[in-house]
Amino acid sequence: xxxxLKGQIVLITGAAKGIGxxxxxxxxxxxxxxxxxxxxxxxLAEVKxxxxxxxxxxxxxxxxxxxxxxxxxGIDAVLSATGGQxxxxxxxxxxxxxRRFEELTDxxxxxxxxLNFMSYVRTCRKLLPVLRQRAKPVIINNASDLARQPEPxxxxxxxxxxxxxxxxxxxxxxxxxxxxxxxxxxGPIWTPFWTKPGGFADTMSTFHGRPPQEAVEYxxxxxxxxxxxxxxxEEVANVIVFLASDLxxxxxSAVWGVDGGSIRSIV
Numbered sequence: 001x002x003x004x005l006k007g008q009i010v011l012i013t014g015a016a017k018g019i020g021x022x023x024x025x026x027x028x029x030x031x032x033x034x035x036x037x038x039x040x041x042x043x044l045a046e047v048k049x050x051x052x053x054x055x056x057x058x059x060x061x062x063x064x065x066x067x068x069x070x071x072x073x074g075i076d077a078v079l080s081a082t083g084g085q086x087x088x089x090x091x092x093x094x095x096x097x098x099r100r101f102e103e104l105t106d107x108x109x110x111x112x113x114x115l116n117f118m119s120y121v122r123t124c125r126k127l128l129p130v131l132r133q134r135a136k137p138v139i140i141n142n143a144s145d146l147a148r149q150p151e152p153x154x155x156x157x158x159x160x161x162x163x164x165x166x167x168x169x170x171x172x173x174x175x176x177x178x179x180x181x182x183x184x185x186x187g188p189i190w191t192p193f194w195t196k197p198g199g200f201a202d203t204m205s206t207f208h209g210r211p212p213q214e215a216v217e218y219x220x221x222x223x224x225x226x227x228x229x230x231x232x233x234e235e236v237a238n239v240i241v242f243l244a245s246d247l248x249x250x251x252x253s254a255v256w257g258v259d260g261g262s263i264r265s266i267v
Contacts, residue, residue: 016036075126090240099207145186145187146161
């Protein structure tokens with residue numbers, strides 16, 4: 001089936017690793033041009049090289065997506081390379097760690113919301129005037145299954161992702177019928193988000209009092225995933241590309257779970 005993505009310009013935040021990287025390469029295989037933002041300059045360079053080897057043009061900018069200044073600077077940098085044009089925005093940047101509610105300070109809550117939620121608000125605000133000028137504009141927000149089915153930890157992460165879903169629904173109504181706005185809600189996906197020092201695996205190890213890999217396996221057993229495993233970044237990227245494509249032309253204001261069956265609700 002024809003995706004209609006060839007020649008489209010896709011801006012992805014948090015594109016250096018994990019789901020962001022897999023999404024960039026998936027769009028590249030569809031012939032889309034890329035504009036990639038991340039604080040990890042080396043990781044961005046690697047993604048750029050891999051995507052250019054596929055045969056598409058790639059603009060990158062290192063920037064801090066947790067601040068308004070960083071977002072504006074990064075977007076301005078890649079727009080200068082795309083002729084000021086973007087067709088598809090994928091808000092993907094995010095971070096989190098496993099901490100009990102009583103351990104979270106106001107600063108912790110603020111840092112989580114600035115990166116995981118306000119970056120989406122600011123990126124949308126910056127790019128909406130650009131997207132409104134395009135023929136088939138799309139926004140896709142990366143949320144989480146924890147937005148719809150929170151666990152005891154990490155509650156700040158869950159709250160930030162629930163806010164992303166509210167933003168998705170509100171923008172879909174405000175910007176229809178021109179701009180389609182959807183969200184993906186991944187479950188546990190084995191990415192550097194989990195494996196990096198201080199990431200989910202390490203902090204889950206502390207929380208459960210087990211070695212990192214064992215702690216993750218124990219957490220998965222508690223969640224009782226029907227598929228019985230963590231997902232792969234490419235499995236989320238495939239759904240993001242579908243939602244951006246002509247194949248999903250009647251899909252907006254939707255939340256697509258890519259979670260191994262973790263969500264038990266029928267609504």
